[in-house]
Amino acid sequence: MVKLLWLTAITVAVSSCSQKTPDDLVLVKGGAFVNTRSNFYGKGVTLPDFYIGKYEVTQEQWSAVMGNNPSKFKGDKLPVETVSWYDCIEFCNKRSKQEGLPPYYHINKDKKDPANTNALDNIKWTVTINANANGYRLPTETEWEYAAGGGQLSKSYPYSGGPAIDETAWYWKNSGDQYLTGTWSWPLLLNNNNKTHPVGSKHPNELGLYDMSGNVREWCWDWQQPNGNEAPPGRIWKGGGWMGADFCCESSFRASYEATGKGPDQGLRLCRNSQPPGQ
Amino acid sequence: MKLNKLLWEVTGKVTSSAAILTLVASSSILSACNKSSSTSSPKPAGIRTTGYVLDKTQPTGTGTSNGYFWSLYQEGGSASITQGSAGNFSITYSNVTDVVGGKGWNPGSAQTIGYNVGALSGSYNFVGIYGWTTSPLIEYYVGEMGSVAGGTYVNSVSSDGHSYSFYKFQRVNEPSIIGTATFWQYKDNWGGAPTAQNRSVNMANHINNWKNTGGQGFGSYNYQILALEAYSGKSGYINATVW
Numbered sequence: 001m002v003k004l005l006w007l008t009a010i011t012v013a014v015s016s017c018s019q020k021t022p023d024d025l026v027l028v029k030g031g032a033f034v035n036t037r038s039n040f041y042g043k044g045v046t047l048p049d050f051y052i053g054k055y056e057v058t059q060e061q062w063s064a065v066m067g068n069n070p071s072k073f074k075g076d077k078l079p080v081e082t083v084s085w086y087d088c089i090e091f092c093n094k095r096s097k098q099e100g101l102p103p104y105y106h107i108n109k110d111k112k113d114p115a116n117t118n119a120l121d122n123i124k125w126t127v128t129i130n131a132n133a134n135g136y137r138l139p140t141e142t143e144w145e146y147a148a149g150g151g152q153l154s155k156s157y158p159y160s161g162g163p164a165i166d167e168t169a170w171y172w173k174n175s176g177d178q179y180l181t182g183t184w185s186w187p188l189l190l191n192n193n194n195k196t197h198p199v200g201s202k203h204p205n206e207l208g209l210y211d212m213s214g215n216v217r218e219w220c221w222d223w224q225q226p227n228g229n230e231a232p233p234g235r236i237w238k239g240g241g242w243m244g245a246d247f248c249c250e251s252s253f254r255a256s257y258e259a260t261g262k263g264p265d266q267g268l269r270l271c272r273n274s275q276p277p278g279q
Numbered sequence: 280m281k282l283n284k285l286l287w288e289v290t291g292k293v294t295s296s297a298a299i300l301t302l303v304a305s306s307s308i309l310s311a312c313n314k315s316s317s318t319s320s321p322k323p324a325g326i327r328t329t330g331y332v333l334d335k336t337q338p339t340g341t342g343t344s345n346g347y348f349w350s351l352y353q354e355g356g357s358a359s360i361t362q363g364s365a366g367n368f369s370i371t372y373s374n375v376t377d378v379v380g381g382k383g384w385n386p387g388s389a390q391t392i393g394y395n396v397g398a399l400s401g402s403y404n405f406v407g408i409y410g411w412t413t414s415p416l417i418e419y420y421v422g423e424m425g426s427v428a429g430g431t432y433v434n435s436v437s438s439d440g441h442s443y444s445f446y447k448f449q450r451v452n453e454p455s456i457i458g459t460a461t462f463w464q465y466k467d468n469w470g471g472a473p474t475a476q477n478r479s480v481n482m483a484n485h486i487n488n489w490k491n492t493g494g495q496g497f498g499s500y501n502y503q504i505l506a507l508e509a510y511s512g513k514s515g516y517i518n519a520t521v522w
Contacts, residue, residue, distance in 0.1 A: 120451060120461060184456045185352070186454045186455075189454070217458055230493075230494025230495060231415060231494065231495045231496055232461075234461075240457075240458065241458045243454060243458045243459065244455075244456060244457045244458040245456045245457065247413070248456075248457050248458065253414075254414065255413070255414060255415075255416070255457055255460075257459075257460065257461065258461060261452060261459065261461065262452070262459075263452065263454075263458060263459025263460075264459070265458040265459055266458070266459060
């Protein structure tokens, strides 16, 4: 009888621990923004707990799910790049299905998204979310910035991981053969073989997340609606990459790109709900 | 082609906090805009690959002098820049594949820029104001000498006693200072400025017109400089002051 009680207790304990953090994901404790440099600091924005990738999605991970590798710079441990926002949405759902998780996105390829007025976007799938699913997804801009800033452990660094960009990020100055100085110049970057680097090879941030500043820019879920009447809407990217200037690597910097846009500095980081909303 | 390179060169001055003068080639603007320089392309022929060659300056070709930001880039031939007092500078160049140099501010603003090109000899392609913004990323030009025409004509804007033609040109999936990006170039073309005369460029007039008719809004200021560009084997000399 005593043994039975012990077994029951152990079973309950194990069951309660089955909420363990999935591989390569970090549980980000929610709350209000502590990072005083964030665009959302003091704005009353509060986030629930969520999971986010410890690293940017690697080419190895991408290939295992998608069966292809579109990256310009090849290497299993290099971040995948040259992927559009649509590619990334599909990747999220396919990986969810591979792992038996409910897909987070509904992708309607037959219905053009009427809200997408970007003339350069010739895909315009209508993508909606299943908020109760805990499959893989892109982070929202607020989630990304919260996590990059260190969440509740934030020390309000300008870059994700510290005040010194060279210790935390691969960007235009340090991502090539020689350390570049002075003026940003695309010909100089080409001649210097600037490129991506293996994920996790710079200092992590307060949450143990790597490369949130630099290496590749990371797609977020959100639209950015520029303020010009002819300015096309795009999906937000964050973090800056190997090609861009230091200011792009600041956690607060925001910019967008048409969802069909692809570049050798454009990748992603995965995210998941820790609990379905309302639980 | 050179203008394209110039844009990338000049837009890169993000870490300094003073002014820059930019010299931009004129006739090459349109061809430059049409030139593919995507990141997947092989290195274009004829582009700068050897870094900066400077005289009396830091080897990287940028810096501050008397509170102004300055820059010099040179490929092929020879070039040197000499810093005078305040916003004065001079550049001597000979048989250059391309040279770009100038002086100004970082960040820029909707200010009235004063300048005087005291001496300009030999041959050149462009002299004018160059700057850029982020969020959205916009590169802008005000052509005082030479030409920056090219792209889609939008309208004309009157400022400082003459009329500029506003052209805009969209660059798609191109490498930029924020990474691969799609963005617009705004180019106000005049080209009639004389030498040895105090001149002004009321940037507010240009910027307001860009905001009102460019259709893209306007971003946060980065640097803003008066610059010169000369290329294709040109030789010459400029002595100018900005304030």
